[in-house]
Amino acid sequence: MPYIVTNGIVLRETETKDADKILTLLTAERGKISVIARGARRRRCKYAACAQSLAWSEWSLTQRGEWYYANEGSTLELFDGLRTDLAAMALGFYFAELTEAVTNQDEGAPELLRHLLNGLYALSALRKPPPLTKPAFELKLLCLAGYEPLADSCAYCGRTDPEHPMLDVVQGVLRCGRCGAEESALSMPLCRDSLAALRHIVYGDPKRLYSFTLGADALRRLSGAAEAFAAAQLERGFRTLDFYKSLQPLDLPSK
Incomplete structure (x- = not known):
């Protein structure tokens, strides 16, 4: 059978019988594919380094x-x-698991692949702070996957500067604190700075996705909104996210 040559990143690796692995690869042309890598767990395997996550x-x-x-x-x-x-x-x-959740089998995904590679590069080479990189990656990934929130104005009164801004993570719209309160199943509070960051992520230049700064409180609001939005839209949790959060220091109340 003819060979297929493609570039791909390992989203997930599963050990099977003997020394084999099943790899979930993300490629630009074919999207998500399942690859059987025979002998990948053997030391002498010529592609062992390729058959590891990320x-x-x-x-x-x-x-x-x-x-x-x-x-x-x-x-x-x-x-x-x-x-x-x-x-x-x-x-x-977590970035890999989240990306896998929004990609389809054998369906091209060049933008999603590019976004994942850029996110990993931001963490690895640019040393962007994980707490900032996380919400930016989550929100932009969901935008690329077709879940873009409407964040230009309040969905109810039309104000571009909502009073006590909230992100309705179920409906995917911005609202004032009082507008649509009875209709909202779950909304996350924002502030002026976190709303500006949200708009930068959703509507800004993708090449400058991680080029912003936030104070600690605004960053917590943005992160909480992004995480809740991903969970609500995809209707699931993520084991890798739970592990990442278990590594974070506890926020102890000040005396």
């Missing part, structure tokens, strides 16, 4: 029905900066 590599594959089989692999980027920082690594795994 490895970005060039692959030579053979397709048989719904499955792809690995023939050769060559690493392009391992994001070494993540592998020396447990919190950044955990966040990278």
